[in-house]
Amino acid sequence: MPDYRAIFEAVESTVIRVGSDNLPTEEIRKNLDEYKSFEGKKLSDADYYWVFVYVTFYSGFRAATVTARLPVIRKYFADFHLASSYGPQDIDRILHDPEMIKNRRKIQACVENAQTFKEIVSQHGSFQGYIDSFAPKASSTNLMRLKRELQHRFVGLGRVTTFHVLTDIGMPVLKPDRVMCRVFKRFGLVADEKDIEGVVKQGGKFAEHTGHPIRYIDIVFVAFGQVRSTEFGLDRGICLEKNPRCSSCGAKEFCTYDGPAC
Ligand code: SF4
Numbered sequence: 001m002p003d004y005r006a007i008f009e010a011v012e013s014t015v016i017r018v019g020s021d022n023l024p025t026e027e028i029r030k031n032l033d034e035y036k037s038f039e040g041k042k043l044s045d046a047d048y049y050w051v052f053v054y055v056t057f058y059s060g061f062r063a064a065t066v067t068a069r070l071p072v073i074r075k076y077f078a079d080f081h082l083a084s085s086y087g088p089q090d091i092d093r094i095l096h097d098p099e100m101i102k103n104r105r106k107i108q109a110c111v112e113n114a115q116t117f118k119e120i121v122s123q124h125g126s127f128q129g130y131i132d133s134f135a136p137k138a139s140s141t142n143l144m145r146l147k148r149e150l151q152h153r154f155v156g157l158g159r160v161t162t163f164h165v166l167t168d169i170g171m172p173v174l175k176p177d178r179v180m181c182r183v184f185k186r187f188g189l190v191a192d193e194k195d196i197e198g199v200v201k202q203g204g205k206f207a208e209h210t211g212h213p214i215r216y217i218d219i220v221f222v223a224f225g226q227v228r229s230t231e232f233g234l235d236r237g238i239c240l241e242k243n244p245r246c247s248s249c250g251a252k253e254f255c256t257y258d259g260p261a262c
Contacts, residue, residue: 006254022234
């Protein structure tokens with residue numbers, strides 16, 4: 001069995017050590033620690049809807065592009081009551097905003113999802129009430145039932161993006177995105193980068209063996225593998241897709257990658 005605790009600690013300390021070239025260690029620690037309390041946070045209906053909105057936009061786009069456009073996306077999609085009332089002319093108006101991401105399908109999905117959202121809130125009293133009706137934290141079967149339901153009811157949510165929603169609404173599951181899949185494959189935790197369910201399962205093992213919330217496990221691996229994480233002082237990631245910075249990596253002893261740079 002992999003030594004989950006040792007792998008995680010090696011990755012975490014690498015992130016902090018490399019990031020401290022640009023940001024004081026205490027600040028990195030503070031920014032990381034914020035992710036430890038994420039799962040207990042209460043979300044309002046508006047918070048829940050916003051997760052669906054930004055996940056829809058992040059899917060398939062460069063993260064930096066979407067992050068830069070979040071203020072304009074929020075301008076139109078902060079309120080699901082308003083968004084649910086948008087008609088074709090409103091969609092055209094939003095699409096023609098020079099700051100907006102030019103993707104009719106995503107804008108349309110956010111409008112349709114606002115309508116679904118409104119129905120659910122009126123049926124269950126709140127979106128939280130709807131989520132609780134699945135008792136998703138009681139078992140992984142319940143959690144997967146919620147996942148299937150969200151994927152079925154909301155437009156634009158795929159196999160991976162539904163996990164993204166679940167992570168960001170505080171469910172005990174990580175996002176099996178490209179970064180996570182690549183890093184877990186390099187550590188030999190999954191045989192195939194496309195094994196989404198395998199990556200999710202391995203994420204759960206890290207949480208179990210370290211005692212950390214899954215959201216914290218998620219952000220540490222994301223910071224380790226993604227291109228840039230300025231909040232942790234990383235102007236460049238470490239376990240990058242091309243040219244990973246293996247000479248700076250403290251987790252090398254656990255790595256099975258034998259490509260260039262290693
Ligand atoms: S590929 Fe390089 S940076 Fe990534 S885990 Fe392996 S040794 Fe570390």
